[in-house]
Amino acid sequence: MKCKVCKEPAVVCLPSHNAAFCPGCYEKFYMKQVREGIRKRKLLNRDDKVLVALSGGKDSLSLMYALAELDYDVTGLHIDLGIPNSSEKARAVIEDFCSSRGFKLTVVEMEKEGMPMPLVKKHIRRPICSVCGKVKRHYFNRVALEQGFTALATGHNLDDEVARLFANTLRWDQAYLSDQGPVLPAENGFAKKVKPLYRLSEYENANFAFLQGIPYHHLPCPYSGGASFTAHKMLWRDLEFKSPGTKRSFYEGFLDRGAPAFASFHERKAEEVIACTDCGCPTSAGVCGVCRIKVQLDRALKDEGA
């Protein structure tokens, strides 16, 4: 197989694009997907101050690398969850990555915030992945707003987006279908959120990270029994295998023709958002979910001490 562009031996084969690439041309292809994805859906402006959420995995590190290459003003944000034998490794990967490339980095330590995940897991009787996601999104937004960032970028890839869209479509969830997309404008106390990798599959990101020599953290979280959406992702892997390009056309088709049909359901949801009486962050209840978790943790620790 030869590179579609320069005819040198190819190393990456992409049936969905009916193409194969050598390492150099693959980097150009990847960067073009990010650049065009940002331009086509108006994700970022040239003067945006971008906070990039870094987990230490292939997607978030590739995102940071690509946005910096495209000359955006980027700062990394890592949430150190305080999980033994896991969090310190992810954090070290991110700190090395950022310092070696001169990237700015902010780290929020859940230990210092009084909410290390082992404590949350022990005392909060809800699925840990759901609580952890809530806490991370809370701090992403809070740091972005408090430190004056105009956009929060996350490494969600095409597979993440398709699995989520499919789940929302199976339920025909009007509110979720009204605001799924690679850009959510700033409103109601939320920073603008963007997903610049929405055109790139997990496989494409893994190849990019590997070929660019980005060392990433790839051990699964010890607390997740199995990744969410797994069954749907397998279903989509089969669909994509039989008809290459189906994932992309399903997702981009939704953005072009599905999302506009559900747009009117967005306003109704937005009206319900108010400020948390404790921390001021946006919530639908009086006290936000994260502040409520803090209260529950404090109570549990007091009971334990008593």
Add this chain to the structure above:
Amino acid sequence: MKCKVCKEPAVVCLPSHNAAFCPGCYEKFYMKQVREGIRKRKLLNRDDKVLVALSGGKDSLSLMYALAELDYDVTGLHIDLGIPNSSEKARAVIEDFCSSRGFKLTVVEMEKEGMPMPLVKKHIRRPICSVCGKVKRHYFNRVALEQGFTALATGHNLDDEVARLFANTLRWDQAYLSDQGPVLPAENGFAKKVKPLYRLSEYENANFAFLQGIPYHHLPCPYSGGASFTAHKMLWRDLEFKSPGTKRSFYEGFLDRGAPAFASFHERKAEEVIACTDCGCPTSAGVCGVCRIKVQLDRALKDEGA
């Protein structure tokens, strides 16, 4: 396993309804699904004159039986396609079924209409299943309008509807999503179309036909290499197996929350329908697709004779 209703031994097990039934209670369950389906989505009025499209398969014969049981004024319509070793068998099953139960029946013979399918297959360079479907829909509508019927009922089941909805959703086809549903009102030269079996799966219809002693034609058409939608139907079989009830909630969820979002795209499509200059039936071109096929056939036969 015991019948959920009367505790006699069950013969049909339906995980999607978390229930099992004996033959007598299954008939009641089935009839209730048809009755409630008609009521909930306003498919038929008590004074509707209903033309029931009969292929001779389990779905269409079960539909005819159920609508007659529910005291609707029903007449069968069969299109005899003129396919050797197939059409005569289907027609005989339908004629026996209708005469033994005193049902009115109209048969349209494609041989007499100058369009037997073997001739169409030989001379029309398009997928035969697509052309045959077009011809059948044409005559369904034409007979309904010419003979004063107020509704045309077809035996589409939940699996048919889910496979079609899924294909339309994968493409986010706004026009098709705007008018998929168990009832299409009369408009623009089209009779009202209803699908009273939209809540019942293929499996549920097969069980009903079997338990009611309805002999049905179940050989596949010799012209169809493989049924359309097959890959999607298999995907949905797996989804349903893992989460019983997913098909029903996807389809009914669409009717409740998806279809309204796409409703505005229906008018735009409807505006484009005009009357065929040859036969007067509705079409988007000057001469309708079926009249164009007739012209092509006439030309091919003349060329052969020359």
